[in-house]
Amino acid sequence: MVKRIGKLLLVLVLLVAGVLGTMRLGLWNPSYESVKAHQAAAPSRFEQHGTVNLHIRDEGEGPVVLMLHSSMTNLREWDAWADALKGRYRVIRFDWPPYGLSTDSAPSRGMPGVVALIEKVVAAKGLKQLSIVGTSSGATIATLYASRHPDQVKALALSALPLEAPPPPEFSKLMWSMVWTHEKLVPNYYPRAYYRQSLSELYGKPERLTDETVQWYYETNTIPGGFAKVKEYWEANKKAVWAKGAGGDAAKVTAPILLQWGDRDPVLPNYLADKAVKQFSSAQVTLVHYPDVGHYPMLELPQETGRDLGAWLDKVHAK
Template sequence: MAEPTAGVRPDWVDDELFPFPSRFVEIDGHTVHYVDEGSGPVLLLLHGNPTWSFLWRDVIAALRGEFRCIALDYPGFGLSTAAPGYRFLPEEHADVVTGFVDALGLDGVTLVGQDWGGPIGLAVARRRPEAFTRLVLANTWAWPVNGDLYFEFFSRVGGASPLRFLARRLNLVVNAFVPTGHRRRKVTAAEMAHYRRAQGTPARRQAAAVLPSRITASRAFLAEVESGLADLSRLPLLIVWGGADRVFRPQERERLEQSFPDHTTVIVEGAGLYVESDAPEEFAAAVGDWLVRLSPPSRSPDRPR
């Protein structure tokens, strides 16, 4: 299977399953793919591992009538391509997302982050506090986990050489995590094809293979994220949590709740790690209802035409 052509939407993307025009922007030499749907207050949707903006398609369809929904792919994920020398580290992804926010001139942003999109997005919000007004987090964390035996085991095993080899050779991260991260419903063959084709070569799978080891290896970055929570705690936070997640435990959710005095929690019973895809109607309703109850954030400038 050939490597993707930078800045081109590949033919394997089903326009009915992912019915949003693809846009591309150059950020620090990377070609970053994103979708930009609707108008109104901005929702910046950040994915985790091993997914891409495709994860958010049902949420975008549900919310674009009231909000401007922007979902991007980190370099090496989805339809984005990385410049030479990129190592696919979460701290690098945070740099790219910061550049993306600057390039699009976004403000009045509600961050919506899941899995790795949580710490990546929180790092960006700390660096650009003037751009962000609301936070939504789903099945994620925001601090170093070194010394936590659960995460130490997960990171060491997932980041070990044999597993990294299988991740690159057999697309193991996609084949293992995407199905098990959906607990309410079975992922369709067409959906799995979109996750597999986005990482269709061993080189493309490197981005997903790197991240398990970074759960502990990116300690300095996660410490930066944690140190920023005090400043970000002034913002209202909505937590939408898949209650049947097999990766993040209730104590991660509880620690987020303790870090943000102005928080609202919605537990989606029976949903897994990818709650926004596993139970998109409930996820979108929770986000939309919560934002309506708050005073509307300032509008972002219109997207480029």
């Protein structure tokens, strides 16, 4: 009996070692081409801007709305809001490196590098004025851009906005154990189970999470080599932005601002919303709270939050 248990334990250890070993070697990662085939159908296209091969969607006609996604996501984050707006606005959204299907052959400069990329896109497309919709780190990038180009930015619609390094999030022990396994044992891979767990904890109501969201989140974040690029980006950000924060940049913004905040956000608690309003000292800020929403208003409650965004943009552009 003891020998039998010992053999079973040995088989289990070998099985776990085999799984982790093949994950570490990248054998479980979906290829770039397979993800591109799934996630870059029309109206997606690819454009070269400097060193960046940019995955971009440019839809609709009318005043320009540029959408900047959050970290660890991509332009798919905006599907519902883009659909709601493109009937009366020209909606431009893209994957900013190191995320999604865009690639950059140059070392990451963090958020300032994304600001420089936006400048290239705006110049190449001849855009004179635009409204920017951004969430989480994309909202920080929008703030940096608006402070640098006040003459170009008509309005900012921001959600889950960090203007300084966020406080440590309150996640479950299960999720932290997955993070530890990734960081210590398999730095090139996260399984779908991780993305389902992490997104569930980032939602105010986990039952709102769809299988489709889990799937594109998994595919676009596990492209081979992606995690190394993300690490490079984060290290650049520590020096370029988070060492001093973006509060000084926020004070320079003069465009009207819509701030949409999920009160169940475990990453950016709702007291930071009131702090952000004060930091945008030169702008008129409209703050909207969503009591049962987490970190992703556009994914978790797309219709309601999208209607609020559309109505606010319509009001701004009617002036």
